[in-house]
Amino acid sequence: MSWNHRLMNHFTIKIFLLLTFAVGCSQYKPQSSIIKKEQLATYNPKNFSHETVPEYPKVKEEDTWIIKALWNEEQHDFARSNAYYAKLYETTHKEEYLFKELTTALFAGIKSKNIPELEVYSRTHPEAIRAKRLLLSFYLGEKKYEQAKELSQALVSQSEQAVDFELAANPYIYTEDYTTALSLLNKAYQKTSNESILIKIITIKINYMHDLAGGVQDLEAHRMKNGCSEKICLQLIDIYTQQRKIEKLLPLYESLYKKTGKEIYAGKLIDLYVYNKSYDKAIKFLKTTYKNDELLYAILLQKKDYKKANVLSQKLLKTTREPKWYAESAMALFESASNKDDSAMLNEVVNLFEKALQGGVKQSIYLNYYGYTLVDKNIDVRKGIKIIKMALENEPDNTYYLDSLAWGYYKLNDCQKAYPTMKKVVEVEGLEEEEIIEHWTAIEQQCKR
Numbered sequence: 001m002s003w004n005h006r007l008m009n010h011f012t013i014k015i016f017l018l019l020t021f022a023v024g025c026s027q028y029k030p031q032s033s034i035i036k037k038e039q040l041a042t043y044n045p046k047n048f049s050h051e052t053v054p055e056y057p058k059v060k061e062e063d064t065w066i067i068k069a070l071w072n073e074e075q076h077d078f079a080r081s082n083a084y085y086a087k088l089y090e091t092t093h094k095e096e097y098l099f100k101e102l103t104t105a106l107f108a109g110i111k112s113k114n115i116p117e118l119e120v121y122s123r124t125h126p127e128a129i130r131a132k133r134l135l136l137s138f139y140l141g142e143k144k145y146e147q148a149k150e151l152s153q154a155l156v157s158q159s160e161q162a163v164d165f166e167l168a169a170n171p172y173i174y175t176e177d178y179t180t181a182l183s184l185l186n187k188a189y190q191k192t193s194n195e196s197i198l199i200k201i202i203t204i205k206i207n208y209m210h211d212l213a214g215g216v217q218d219l220e221a222h223r224m225k226n227g228c229s230e231k232i233c234l235q236l237i238d239i240y241t242q243q244r245k246i247e248k249l250l251p252l253y254e255s256l257y258k259k260t261g262k263e264i265y266a267g268k269l270i271d272l273y274v275y276n277k278s279y280d281k282a283i284k285f286l287k288t289t290y291k292n293d294e295l296l297y298a299i300l301l302q303k304k305d306y307k308k309a310n311v312l313s314q315k316l317l318k319t320t321r322e323p324k325w326y327a328e329s330a331m332a333l334f335e336s337a338s339n340k341d342d343s344a345m346l347n348e349v350v351n352l353f354e355k356a357l358q359g360g361v362k363q364s365i366y367l368n369y370y371g372y373t374l375v376d377k378n379i380d381v382r383k384g385i386k387i388i389k390m391a392l393e394n395e396p397d398n399t400y401y402l403d404s405l406a407w408g409y410y411k412l413n414d415c416q417k418a419y420p421t422m423k424k425v426v427e428v429e430g431l432e433e434e435e436i437i438e439h440w441t442a443i444e445q446q447c448k449r
Contacts, residue, residue, distance in 0.1 A: 078108035145171045162188040178204050228255050266290040279303040306336035323359025326352045327366040367391035372404040381411045399425045415447035
């Protein structure tokens with residue numbers, strides 16, 4: 001096959017197209033958990049209340065139990081902590097211990113026996129928002145959604161805090177009343193521009209209301225107003241990847257790499273440049289912003305700028321001291337030559353490949369390229385066949401290597417081997433590529449004679 005075709009199919013630096021990844025909006029999952037345990041404290045402030053607390057007589061063990069309760073709470077052993085708070089409330093009836101017992105019970109996933117008292121407290125203290133938050137969370141855990149909805153409405157009628165509107169949306173999410181849930185979540189988002197709330201909104205819109213356009217619009221509006229954080233950019237990327245909107249993906253990856261400096265985003269950006277055949281943009285990016293000579297070398301090969309690729313391969317040989325760059329330099333040198341039969345150039349190509357082999361290079365792509373060079377340029381056909389067979393030991397069904405082998409047998413006038421080998425290539429690849437047609441025609445005509 002043609003030299004350029006062989007070179008383009010080797011790529012030491014593999015460039016994976018972003019669009020091979022099937023990640024899209026269908027993967028969104030609604031955040032059905034009401035409140036994460038570690039976040040619950042934000043709904044139940046530790047400065048329990050500014051109300052006057054009745055005085056109760058201090059019990060003998062109170063200080064000891066408080067220390068143990070607090071210590072276990074710090075260790076996130078909420079079950080043990082809850083047991084001490086339960087004792088403290090039972091013996092003192094202090095309001096602060098009631099709320100601590102209920103809070104740690106919620107953290108530990110324990111059904112508190114004091115929920116009825118919380119219900120009474122909520123009725124007798126209608127202004128106590130913290131009681132409503134706790135009780136609403138317990139109702140959700142017990143799937144008492146209608147009671148939870150009543151509390152939700154009471155909560156948002158009293159509070160202007162975003163956290164309460166977000167909490168109030170949960171019973172409506174559970175009962176699939178997405179319109180009401182979105183109304184509450186939007187009010188929460190408008191107060192804070194919180195990204196986590198926005199993610200909930202677009203999850204509901206896209207997954208459950210099938211409003212993809214609306215979800216994208218919300219994300220883009222947030223991006224225009226607040227910039228594109230990693231979380232928001234990745235949400236948009238998921239959607240635009242599924243839609244194959246390359247022009248939308250480029251600025252997102254540019255923004256992500258600029259913000260985070262993460263190499264994965266630079267790699268994705270290069271993928272997109274290559275997919276669009278915007279090689280000059282990729283080269284500029286690799287020379288100025290994301291300096292990566294090996295990737296730059298691969299792009300130069302894609303662009304077929306073999307002279308610059310050859311110069312870069314020699315630089316990489318000096319900086320990395322990796323023997324594979326002898327082989328890369330040999331290929332780039334041959335491809336950059338205007339006269340492919342120049343004896344001095346061919347001698348240098350052979351010399352570079354020999355150094356690569358002496359350095360332990362055994363990759364099949366290099367072996368096949370070198371072997372085919374020896375065969376096609378009639379430098380040493382038998383040696384070329386031997387080297388091609390080494391490549392085939394690693395990849396016995398590789399049609400490129402079988403084509404090279406058939407061509408070697410053809411050069412030796414060995415029809416008994418050339419014809420069946422080339423026939424196998426044609427059966428797999430067909431007669432569409434010019435190089436296969438050329439080799440098949442030559443071998444078939446010779447073997448017929």
